[in-house]
Structure formats: structure tokens, C-alpha cells
Amino acid sequence: xxxxxxxxxxxxxxxxxxxxxxxxxxxxxxxxxxxxxxxxxx
Amino acid sequence: xxxxxxxxxxxxxxxxxxxxxxxxxxxxxxxxxxxxxxxxxxxxxxxxxxxxxxxxxxxxxxxxxxxxxxxxxxxxxxxxxxxxxxxxxxxxxxxxxxxxxxxxxxxxxxxxxxxxxxxxxxxxxxxxxxxxxxxxxxxxxxxxxxxxxxxxxxxxxxxxxxxxxxxxxxxxxxxxxxxxxxxxxxxxxxxxxxxxxxxxxxxxxxxxxxxxxxxxxxxxxxxxxxxxxxxxxxxxxxxxxxxxxxxxxxxxxxxxxxxxxxxxxxxxxxxxxxxxxxxxxxxxxxxxxxxxxxxxxxxxxxxxxxxxxxxxxxxx
Numbered sequence: 001x002x003x004x005x006x007x008x009x010x011x012x013x014x015x016x017x018x019x020x021x022x023x024x025x026x027x028x029x030x031x032x033x034x035x036x037x038x039x040x041x042x
Numbered sequence: 043x044x045x046x047x048x049x050x051x052x053x054x055x056x057x058x059x060x061x062x063x064x065x066x067x068x069x070x071x072x073x074x075x076x077x078x079x080x081x082x083x084x085x086x087x088x089x090x091x092x093x094x095x096x097x098x099x100x101x102x103x104x105x106x107x108x109x110x111x112x113x114x115x116x117x118x119x120x121x122x123x124x125x126x127x128x129x130x131x132x133x134x135x136x137x138x139x140x141x142x143x144x145x146x147x148x149x150x151x152x153x154x155x156x157x158x159x160x161x162x163x164x165x166x167x168x169x170x171x172x173x174x175x176x177x178x179x180x181x182x183x184x185x186x187x188x189x190x191x192x193x194x195x196x197x198x199x200x201x202x203x204x205x206x207x208x209x210x211x212x213x214x215x216x217x218x219x220x221x222x223x224x225x226x227x228x229x230x231x232x233x234x235x236x237x238x239x240x241x242x243x244x245x246x247x248x249x250x251x252x253x254x255x256x257x258x259x260x261x262x263x264x265x266x267x268x269x270x271x272x273x274x275x276x277x278x279x280x281x282x283x284x285x286x287x288x289x290x291x292x293x294x295x296x297x298x299x300x301x302x303x304x305x306x307x308x309x310x311x312x313x314x315x316x317x318x319x320x321x322x323x324x325x326x327x328x329x330x331x332x333x334x335x336x337x338x339x340x341x342x343x344x345x346x347x348x349x350x351x352x353x354x355x356x357x358x
Binding site: 001005008009012013015016019030031033034037038041 | 061062063064065066097099100103106166
């Protein structure tokens with residue numbers, strides 16, 4: 001792997017990690033909200 | 043059996059795709075975001091038009107699950123058709139034929155997204171809606187993409203069924219039961235798809251024939267396609283008005299559906315009757331295609347407006 005490819009490799013991995021982290025955070029908040037609503041219903 | 047579209051064959055650039063991690067944007071592209079707008083819109087309409095109420099958080103979750111299911115099955119469609127896509131101008135730059143992603147990653151992403159969407163719908167909303175979502179994913183990814191699309195010129199009719207699920211699932215997410223109204227919403231999109239798509243197919247040259255997909259205008263010819271456009275539009279009109287006739291909506295939806303359907307018929311008539319001339323600009327076909335988009339959006343918007351008016355007590 002050339003230095004340019006390695007830089008590109010790191011950039012892509014980093015941006016993907018941010019997206020995955022964002023998605024996980026989103027689902028944590030969503031499931032928390034769903035739980036609150038469901039408990040309220042009960 | 044290994045077909046041209048079989049996932050066991052390799053695209054030429056697969057090796058370079060294995061070198062670098064795939065961009066997240068390419069995963070997003072796999073979900074077919076443009077098709078998703080119609081899915082989201084009709085799912086929202088299904089949720090809003092259904093009788094009864096749903097908490098906004100749960101309504102949002104239902105729409106999210108439907109969108110994720112649609113995205114997951116679209117990714118499976120990309121995975122299965124990668125070799126076909128490589129042979130067509132319109133699709134050759136998609137993530138798989140473009141060599142930016144490994145084939146199995148698209149498959150795994152599709153299965154994961156579909157699976158999560160079904161579990162999310164079941165756990166958070168309703169298991170009947172989740173079962174329908176599972177049927178929709180299997181219908182699009184397996185029955186349509188893998189089985190019938192490469193085998194029959196009626197593939198557009200069958201594919202229309204996949205696009206017809208979102209309002210049905212949205213409705214069932216609220217009510218928890220399948221009644222005549224959500225089935226009619228399904229039928230509206232099902233019968234709307236052939237005239238919409240075939241009008242486009244008449245004036246846009248596609249590469250489907252090149253890769254062996256039997257599209258109706260290529261296999262059966264323009265005359266048959268035009269006749270089918272007309273007859274599907276004729277069938278659509280009473281189905282579109284039916285929600286009013288069975289008492290599921292008020293005159294707001296009923297009059298809108300009747301007016302829009304009359305216009306649709308007026309525009310479909312010349313398309314069904316005429317034949318292509320030299321240097322034809324295909325204006326009636328273009329007009330019909332454009333109108334068909336407005337038709338569906340206006341029809342579903344009228345359905346929601348009808349429900350809002352009834353909820354506010356503006357109509358009986």
C-alpha cells in the first residue's frame with residue numbers, strides 16, 4: 001500500500017466509524033424514547 | 043443454477059474494491075434514496091390516514107422501519123443484479139459495478155438492514171406489520187428481483203406490488219389489522235405502476251434488452267405496451283375512487299380521486315391509441331409520465347387531507 005492509499009484507507013475508515021457511531025447513538029436515543037412511550041401506554 | 047446475474051460470478055473490478063474500505067456514501071447509495079422518497083411519502087400517508095392514533099415517536103419508528111426494509115431489499119437488488127448493472131449505461135457506475143464495494147458486503151448490508159427493520163417494527167410497533175414488512179422484503183428481493191424480473195415481460199406489474207406495500211404496512215402499524223382500506227391503497231399503487239413506468243419506457247431508450255431483461259416494449263412491442271397502458275389506467279380509476287365508495291373517506295378524497303382519474307384517462311387515451319411517427323417527440327407519453335407522478339402524490343395527499351378534515355370535525 002502506498003502512503004497515499006494508506007491515507008485514503010484511514011480517511012475512509014474514520015468517516016465510516018463516525019457514521020456507525022452516529023447510527024448507534026441515534027438508535028440508543030430512539031429505543032429510550034420508545035421505552036418511555038411504551039411504559040406510558042402501560 | 044448460475045445466471046448472468048448470479049452473485050457467484052465476479053465483476054471485473056472486484057479486486058480493487060477489496061483494497062480500500064467502502065465509503066459510507068456507497069452504502070447509502072445501495073438503499074436507492076430516490077426510490078425511497080416515494081416509499082417514505084406513501085408510508086407517512088398510510089400512517090396518517092389510518093383511523094385511530096399513534097404516538098409520534100412510534101409513528102416515526104414505523105416509517106423508519108419501512109424505509110429501512112425498503113433500503114435493505116434495494117441493497118439485495120444491487121447485490122443480485124451487479125453483473126446486469128455493469129452492462130447498462132444508467133447503472134454501470136453503481137457501487138458494485140463501479141468496483142467500489144465487495145459484492146458480499148452489499149449482500150450482508152441488505153440482510154442486516156432488512157433484519158433490523160423487521161425486528162424494530164415487531165418489537166416497537168406491531169408484529170402483523172413486521173410480518174408484512176418481511177413479506178415485502180421477500181417479495182422485492184426474491185420473488186421480483188431473483189425470480190420473475192428476468193423471466194417475464196410482466197415484471198413491471200409484479201414489481202409494482204413491491205412498491206405498493208409501504209402504505210399498507212404504515213396503515214397496519216397504526217390499526218394492527220388488515221381491512222379493505224389499506225388493501226385498496228396497495229391496489230392503487232399496484233395498478234398505477236404499469237402506466238407510469240411503461241409511459242417512461244416508451245420515450246427513454248433503456249439497455250434492458252442488452253442484458254436480457256424482457257421488458258414489455260422490447261418483447262411485445264410498442265402497440266401492446268400502449269394498449270396495456272390504457273387498460274391499466276382504466277382499471278386504476280375505479281380502484282382509486284373505491285375508498286370513497288366503500289365509505290372509507292369523505293367527498294374530499296372522492297372528488298379529488300375522481301377528477302385526477304378522469305385526467306389520467308384523458309392523457310392515457312392518446313398514448314394508448316397512437317403509434318410512433320418519424321421524428322416523434324413523444325409528447326403525449328412524456329405528459330402522461332409527468333402527470334402520473336403528480337397523480338399519486340396528489341391522491342395520497344388528498345387521503346391525508348380527508349383524514350385531517352374528519353379529525354378536526356370540518357366534515358362529517
